[in-house]
Amino acid sequence: MSPTSASEIISALLDLTAWTVFDVDPEGRILAGNDESGSMQLVEIAPDGTRTQLTALPSRCSGRYVPGTRRVVVQHDNGGDEQMQLSLLDIEPSAPPADLPAGLPADLPTGRAARLPATLVDLTPLVHDPAYKHDLADVSAESVVFLTNRRDGVDFDVVVHDLATGAETPLYDGGGYLVDAVASHDRRSVAITTLSSRPRSTQILVAGGEIATSPTTGTTGGHGTTSETPEPHTGTARPVAVTAADEHAHHIHVAWAAGDHALVMSSDHEREFAAVVRVRSGDGVPASAETDGTVWETLVAADDHDLEVVLSPDGSAMVVGHHQDGVTTLAVHEHDGTHRCDVTLPDDGVPTVIWAPDSSRFAVHLTASGDPGSIHLVDAATGGVSTLVDGRAQIPEGLPISLPTVHRVPTPDGEQIPCFVYRPAGTARTGDENDHAPYSTTGNAAGTTVAGASVVLVHGGPEGEANRLFSPVIQALAGAGFTVLVPNVRGSAGYGKRWVSLDDVDKRLDSVADLAALRAWLPELGLDADRSALWGGSYGGYMVLAGTTMQPDLWAAGVDIVGMSSLVTFLENTSEYRRAAREREYGSLEHDRDFLVTASPITYLDQLRAPLFVIHGANDPRVPLSEAEQIAAALADRGIRHELRVYHDEGHGLAKRANRKDAYPAAVEFLTEILGR
Known part of the structure; x- marks a missing residue:
């Protein structure tokens, strides 16, 4: 029966499930999230569409796959306090103990994954200190990069945590409010986005140092290709300023270009609306914005609206978002800005793009005025769209939806x-x-x-x-x-x-x-x-x-x-x-x-x-x-x-x-x- 009274309508609306997307693994599984259980929890969507709820934590959470494993780094807080803690979740069952008592059923579930969806006791603490924030920034097979204010409760540092040994190495301790940190393909450097002193402005820094102790798989968003072994860490050397500290400009969606010779980002540097740009120095290495060698290349631009960008893991392509009057339309471009194909989604709305590790496709979470949240998979070569989760299907027949x-x-x-x-x-x-x-x-x-x-x-x-x-x-x-x-x-x-x-x-x-x-x-x-x-x-x-x-x-x-x-x-x-x-x-x-x-x-x-x-x-x-x-x-x-x-x-x-x-x-x-x- 269709809801008709105001109370029935409100109740039906608040019961709708919201979805989001966090990651994609090499086998095509999608690490998603939904609030069907009452708060945003991790859900895995298999290539055949099968859905498995992974977590049942007291508060909302997010996560990223550890490449090459069936593990997830889970980011969670306590009651909305935003003091993010990092834990590991093993998705697949561990091997049964060698001394399994006689007489127990042969199919007895074993390991942490036998208790999916996982509660707090089923997670393995990775980076925990409830007095401070630990914001997940980058994940590879060997390490996790995170932002934390644990040094003094105010300033944020960039720290790498070795997944094998638990050793931690600071890559940046220069202070400030950090927004993001993205590891280069060779895992030697991180590109840091920090708030600058000007309103609605950010600064981009590059800090060097060893991020992993062996060849890694990972790049922007933790995906990518195998790289060479980095040189030993030399400490928290002074970071390089890629953009000026006092410029009134907003730089976001930063990623490393293929070969790590430049950074690609969305920026309104010296312009009214944000464009997709590539920033490098004259010798091909990100360098100080105060030097004469810094080169800004505009790859894609529009005269009357902002552009957003998500670079593919291998740096060969990018998804460009055209943002106008509260909705964003997508197109795939080559690494040099050449248009490859448009992406036509079922509705005009606000998409979030997550690339697959091999750069052949990407997942899109889309929420629109009439869609509580759908998940689509897009072929990066053609722009073809297939729907994995149709959020509109859950709307009860007759429930009034207003479009603006x-x-x-x-x-x-x-x-x-x-x-x-x-x-x-x-x-x-x-x-x-x-x-x-x-x-x-x-x-x-x-x-x-x-x-x-x-x-x-x-x-x-x-x-x-x-x-x-x-x-x-x-x-x-x-x-x-x-x-x-x-x-x-x-x-x-x-x-x-x-x-x-x-x-x-x-x-x-x-x-x-x-x-x-x-x-x-x-x-x-x-x-x-x-x-x-x-x-x-x-x-x-x-x-x-x-x-x-x-x-x-x-x-x-x-x-x-x-x-x-x-x-x-x-x-x-x-x-x-x-x-x-x-x-x-x-x-x-x-x-x-x-x-x-x-x-x-x-x-x-x-x-x-x-x-x-x-x-x-x-x-x-x-x-x-x-x-x-x-x-x-x-x-x-x-x-x-x-x-x-x-x-x-x-x-x-x-x-x-x-x-x-x-x-x-x-x-x-x-x-x-x-x-x-």
Whole structure:
């Protein structure tokens, strides 16, 4: 029977299984993940489509194959605290013990793999210290490269762990907030991506040293070809700066070109939109960006949108993503940028690409507005697509799914805010889909009481982006009868370097002002501007609190999920390793305290009138629980309707289905009561 009531629709949406892809092995098995059990756990998909759940851990996890083995490096934390630990999982049964007692069944399962899906006790600790982070970066047959802040709790190092001996060697200890590290084909060097001092900017460094003690199999993403034996490690020599430390540029998706003579990446170096580039020195070796010998070669570029890139393990080809208005289309190119073939996926959405070790094919995880998550396999030579997991097949017949239309919302200062509009199921639109004609309802049974009401849902970041992917929250709100607006306010990524920079430090409140422009635009959609609420998580939660306190006459209610109520106390109490990275965007406690106070919602509590629904994880390392507690206390003191829900097994957001099914339906009902007629 098709779900018809708002509660049935929300429950059905939250029960849908989300998928992702982590790795592909030489035999064509895919290391995937899904949350069918309640949180994201590892699942292996065999070439014949057989699925085996590998883990059943208390919290979400991810992983990578150890090449040449039936082992997986599992990355997991505790209750969402993001203190990642690394463990080994043996997938296939180990040999039975020689002294197996007489009389036991001959087919008695033995070894750790006999207990799949594995729990924590079934994993072999690899790199464990719950007080610190250990982020998995690269895996080969002999070693694991990881990023850790265990030296002082703040600065990150790059460390290689020998899988045979357990010996660990630091490759980089120069400090900073590291984002990624990728080993070269010959395992002698790592390319490091670190946040620089400029907002929305990164720097690329190369650190040398022995990564493995024998010939290895591996390259970008841990896949590749056999290499020569590296020379002995010579210590953590000063890293080479491939890009300038003070440049306002964002370099991502870094990989080593074949032969390790250059780096390939997506970069907006000296341009508005990111292009696919190759960076090398004049003598063919990555070298200091401050030298005259650095050469930047543009391989693929577009004049009006960002490009992404995933290089194949052998460096012979690359998948290029064209990102426009929240969706990415794919094409395969040769290593020099020459177009090979387009890839036509079933839907327009947000793909994640993982190459197979032999570079003949790649797996794609795709989530789209109407697809909770599918997995496809693509032939790299032809672009042919075969579907391994069709996420759309699980959607119950009759479950209303809203697909967005794309708009630009004008602001008083002449800007145009990109915005996706999700209409309630059962509505029709008068006029052309490309104009601003009003909507008319057709009597959706689940949403008649909130017809004409709207929710503006703001993404996190702040340097994040709202994409056209599947969101149970958006679909639940639309299924309940709300029109949902999902904007990319100024400061959002995905629309060029200028747009993402328009909210830096003292421009923060210009982004908040975009909320007022969105509210003023609601009548263009035939909506009642007096019945509009804000919803957002993390930085989006800050925007909810900023809008309801700084624009008290505009918003009828808000749902704040792990948001910051004070930029001062947020920066004072966030994890130490995150503080410097956040200060570059929001402003520093030392130099910008007065502005941070001005930009903090809690400064304007005397103006707040809108009821608030507040959700927070007790283990949040990014936005401390105190941010939610202080806003809830202030609301209680002023007698304003509110609800605070704290989840003690969650961190920065809700990763577990049970908690989402507790919080989100209650939040939707909260808005329905306030905005309903």
